[in-house]
Amino acid sequence: MQAEALAVGHGRRVVARDIGFALEEGRVLALLGPNGGGKTTLLRTLLGLIAPLAGEVRLSGTPVARLARREVARLLAYVPQASPGGFAYPAREVVAMGRAARLPLLAGPGARDRAAAEAALDRLGIAHLADRPVTELSGGERQLVLIARALAQEARCLVMDEPTASLDFGNQALVLRQVRALATRDGLAVLMTTHHPDHALLVADAAMLLHGGRLEGPMAPAVLVTPDRLRAAYGVEAVVAEVPVPGGTRLVCAPVVT
Numbered sequence: 001m002q003a004e005a006l007a008v009g010h011g012r013r014v015v016a017r018d019i020g021f022a023l024e025e026g027r028v029l030a031l032l033g034p035n036g037g038g039k040t041t042l043l044r045t046l047l048g049l050i051a052p053l054a055g056e057v058r059l060s061g062t063p064v065a066r067l068a069r070r071e072v073a074r075l076l077a078y079v080p081q082a083s084p085g086g087f088a089y090p091a092r093e094v095v096a097m098g099r100a101a102r103l104p105l106l107a108g109p110g111a112r113d114r115a116a117a118e119a120a121l122d123r124l125g126i127a128h129l130a131d132r133p134v135t136e137l138s139g140g141e142r143q144l145v146l147i148a149r150a151l152a153q154e155a156r157c158l159v160m161d162e163p164t165a166s167l168d169f170g171n172q173a174l175v176l177r178q179v180r181a182l183a184t185r186d187g188l189a190v191l192m193t194t195h196h197p198d199h200a201l202l203v204a205d206a207a208m209l210l211h212g213g214r215l216e217g218p219m220a221p222a223v224l225v226t227p228d229r230l231r232a233a234y235g236v237e238a239v240v241a242e243v244p245v246p247g248g249t250r251l252v253c254a255p256v257v258t
């Protein structure tokens with residue numbers, strides 16, 4: 001996926017301009033930014049749901065605007081936030097819904113589609129949840145089901161809207177581990193929005209910060225995530241420091257509350 005000289009917004013109101021980045025296979029790109037900074041607006045533009053106000057988004061070299069929705073879905077899979085509620089479909093059925101873009105219109109899933117759904121459940125280590133209604137799953141499990149649904153779509157690029165939102169500490173780590181593995185092991189291109197600069201440091205190859213109508217980056221997370229930038233974007237003091245972890249050290253970002 002590539003964005004070039006992109007301006008995004010609603011109607012005639014520009015939310016951000018001069019946006020440029022390329023997302024490559026095998027890489028995780030994190031999109032940071034304060035509430036109202038424009039992350040959702042940018043994601044919706046990348047998905048072809050709202051038109052760019054300037055510039056263009058290309059998928060496999062073709063402008064998204066020239067692709068039909070089903071073609072976009074074959075190249076790009078969207079993973080929404082896991083919200084409670086919804087219908088009590090078994091996880092297996094929810095994952096099989098990811099095949100819709102690959103089916104002839106009005107056709108039900110066939111053996112190949114069922115196999116792709118099973119493979120996606122397996123890949124995320126949630127095959128044992130296949131028959132459980134998604135409404136009875138934990139937030140982390142539900143998020144993994146939604147990622148599996150995107151995998152079943154067999155697109156090479158995943159766009160995730162805050163995959164760790166409203167997850168507890170353990171489930172955040174569980175989902176982040178899978179996000180990293182999807183890029184490293186499966187060679188997928190992953191763009192994820194996050195409210196946690198630390199998550200960008202933890203799993204992303206590159207990070208971008210959207211605020212004040214501009215996009216900073218992409219650049220290495222360790223270069224982007226600095227106390228000065230976090231103060232400017234979020235109005236908060238933060239420390240970024242090396243801490244020992246098994247096998248070495250890593251940069252950690254934490255807010256300072258006085």
Ligand SMILES: Nc1ncnc2c1ncn2[C@@H]1O[C@H](COP(=O)(O)OP(=O)(O)OP(=O)(O)O)[C@@H](O)[C@H]1O
Nearest residue numbers: 010011013015033034035036037038039040041042
């Ligand atoms: N449908 C819309 N019509 C007009 N303006 C909108 C619409 N949706 C969002 N906006 C405005 O666009 C700006 C960016 O909002 P957006 O939802 O993209 O930010 P965000 O970074 O995703 O925020 P959050 O982190 O809170 O989800 C805000 O000023 C918002 O009020």
